[in-house]
Amino acid sequence: MVFLNGKFLPIEQAMVPVLDRGFIFGDGVYELVPVYSRVPFRIDEHLRRLERSLAEVRIRNPYTALQWKEIITRLIGEQAFDDQGVYFQVTRGVAKRDHAFPKDVEPTVFIMSNPLVNPPREVVEKGAAALSAVDYRWLRCDIKSISLIGNCLLRQVSADAGAAETIMFRDGVLTEASASNVFIVKGGVIRSPAKSHLILPGITYDVVVELAQAAGMPLEFAEISEAEVRAADEVWITSSSKEVLAITELDGKKIAGMEELVNVVNGKKPGEEIEVTLLRGGDEKTVTVTLANRPASIE
Numbered sequence: 180m181v182f183l184n185g186k187f188l189p190i191e192q193a194m195v196p197v198l199d200r201g202f203i204f205g206d207g208v209y210e211l212v213p214v215y216s217r218v219p220f221r222i223d224e225h226l227r228r229l230e231r232s233l234a235e236v237r238i239r240n241p242y243t244a245l246q247w248k249e250i251i252t253r254l255i256g257e258q259a260f261d262d263q264g265v266y267f268q269v270t271r272g273v274a275k276r277d278h279a280f281p282k283d284v285e286p287t288v289f290i291m292s293n294p295l296v297n298p299p300r301e302v303v304e305k306g307a308a309a310l311s312a313v314d315y316r317w318l319r320c321d322i323k324s325i326s327l328i329g330n331c332l333l334r335q336v337s338a339d340a341g342a343a344e345t346i347m348f349r350d351g352v353l354t355e356a357s358a359s360n361v362f363i364v365k366g367g368v369i370r371s372p373a374k375s376h377l378i379l380p381g382i383t384y385d386v387v388v389e390l391a392q393a394a395g396m397p398l399e400f401a402e403i404s405e406a407e408v409r410a411a412d413e414v415w416i417t418s419s420s421k422e423v424l425a426i427t428e429l430d431g432k433k434i435a436g437m438e439e440l441v442n443v444v445n446g447k448k449p450g451e452e453i454e455v456t457l458l459r460g461g462d463e464k465t466v467t468v469t470l471a472n473r474p475a476s477i478e
């Protein structure tokens with residue numbers, strides 16, 4: 180069951196006219212909200228970012244935040260699975276092809292929810308490989324635009340090599356990855372590019388920043404050179420579906436610090452037990468888990 184322009188219907192019946200500006204120009208914006216145990220994570224933040232993207236491209240937001248939430252909640256309830264990725268997009272609508280904006284056109288709204296696909300446990304524990312590329316996208320990467328051909332081409336660079344992501348540099352400076360934000364750690368300091376028109380303001384980026392600040396970890400928003408990324412102790416990518424994923428290899432070379440990375444949380448070592456608070460069915464639940472053994476070196 181999906182949502183299209185006010186109606187809930189099976190995806191096979193959801194049709195958009197070929198003159199929709201989303202189809203013709205990629206003229207629209209989107210969001211993807213992760214849903215755990217049927218509870219959307221940071222929905223208000225995603226809706227605020229949608230509102231901002233819409234304003235930046237001058238498309239009217241057809242719904243209030245409350246209406247968006249009602250529709251999304253109903254759609255989540257229609258699915259047979261608990262952990263979901265709710266994708267929603269708004270295009271400028273259907274009009275005779277002309278670059279200039281049409282007048283009095285209703286935006287097209289499409290929402291679907293699929294099973295949430297996170298990286299497999301093994302990849303989360305061992306880390307993933309990435310490739311680098313020159314960031315040749317446009318200069319408004321802060322807008323979550325559905326025109327993703329640049330991101331798709333750049334993602335394919337790493338996909339062709341069987342790697343998880345493409346980390347991008349503009350004029351030798353780190354921006355982000357093809358569908359995620361990037362953090363590095365050097366000498367115990369967590370560093371990431373400051374928010375600007377060159378990167379998407381990630382909701383997961385904000386979560387990482389909040390957690391680091393709450394834990395009193397040194398954090399710096401800075402211009403990060405390509406050399407600094409290559410010499411980092413750790414590299415992480417973050418996104419709503421990848422969550423926080425360690426990059427242990429860049430362009431075939433190991434990220435130095437990852438070789439001897441030991442999983443230490445709050446002074447606990449592998450094999451020891453820690454208490455973790457999880458959100459399950461909307462309720463916080465504290466469970467005890469045993470810290471996994473990290474490989475001393477990553478194959």
Ligand SMILES: Cc1ncc(COP(=O)(O)O)c(C=O)c1O
Pocket residue numbers: 211330355356357358359360378379380381382383384417418419420
């Ligand atoms: C280019 C780009 N950067 C960063 C992100 C991460 O954003 P979020 O954490 O909100 O999913 C995404 C997510 O799709 C993205 O496409």
